[in-house]
Amino acid sequence: MNAIFDKVKNRSAYTSETSEPTLESTPEEIVIEKPIEEDAFIPLETKPLPVTTNAKTAFETLIEKEIETMLQFNVIKGKKLSSEIGPLIETKKLSHQIVLYEMLKEAIHPATPKSIHYINQYRDKLNARVVLLKIKLARQFTLITIISILLSGFGYAVIESDIFIDKYIFTDTASFVINQLYIVATAFLGAILYFFPKLIKQVNNSTLTAAKIPFYWLAISLGSLSAIVLINTKVFAPYLIDDTFLHNLFIAAACGFVADILYGNIQAIAHL
Structure with missing residues (x-):
């Protein structure tokens, strides 16, 4: 019996020595982490909007509005426009618009963009004539x-x-x-x-x-x-x-x- 016990004992030790390899021998998985962007935690509504290069200044908007007012006045009154005004109407360059503004201002004299805008609010629905009693x-x-x-x-x-x-x-x-x-x-x-x-x-x-x-x-x-x-x-x-x-x-x-x-x-x- 002692001989059998010893044989079992030796077999148990033998199996322990030839056990499966541990986790240390397995290759580690390489994980590449994505860097966190700097503005990732900024709320969407507070993020700065992209700046557009075509934004108009208040001066440019005012010039365009008054040019349109003076052109409409010339059409209503049937006034003759200079041939030099035509090519300038299509331009978007500020320097050309200023020249156009001055030419139209001379054409509508003694009226001004301010006075035309004041009277236009008293015109009829067709914008053809002024209702005096308004x-x-x-x-x-x-x-x-x-x-x-x-x-x-x-x-x-x-x-x-x-x-x-x-x-x-x-x-x-x-x-x-x-x-x-x-x-x-x-x-x-x-x-x-x-x-x-x-x-x-x-x-x-x-x-x-x-x-x-x-x-x-x-x-x-x-x-x-x-x-x-x-x-x-x-x-x-x-x-x-x-x-x-x-x-x-x-x-x-x-x-x-x-x-x-x-x-x-x-x-x-x-x-x-």
Whole structure:
């Protein structure tokens, strides 16, 4: 039995010596790691966008917009364009666009891109004509004209005609108030009749801007107040016609003309 035990014992040792090779003898697997990019952890929305070389500056955008405005104005008005303008329209070079801008600016004078843009917002749906009553100043002029005509007509009927003499008797105070309303209405009517055609002309030529609206009110106020003073003092009565209504209208229109020249010179000095 001892001999068999020894033989089994020796066999066990023998198998341990010839066991399978360990993991140390197997070749290691080579793994190539991809380098981590620097901006991999930056959120997508915060990553800088690629810079395009064709981006336009604010100045270039403004030049192109105003050139388009002036070209549309020339088409609407049917103005003749110089043959030199045609080749410049297709160019995208800034230096050529500046030359084109100056040529168009001379072609549309006295209108400007600013005044054309202001008037264009009051054109009809077809962009063909200006709707005058869309302009707030024109509506105000129309309202003042209607009120002035009604008050002037009433004052003329009471003061200068015999319509109400047989039916109504007015006290001295009432007659004075009616006479002053008549003079004020006639003064404003004369000034408005002078400035309304001027407004229509500026709208038609697209030379009106929002900056010119205060000038109209100042000139009308000055012309009307001057006319009221001159009519009440009757300075020019001996040299004018006998019809008081036409007399007052003429004085008011003359005062409006003087106010127009005065404020025109003030504006010219202010823009120096």
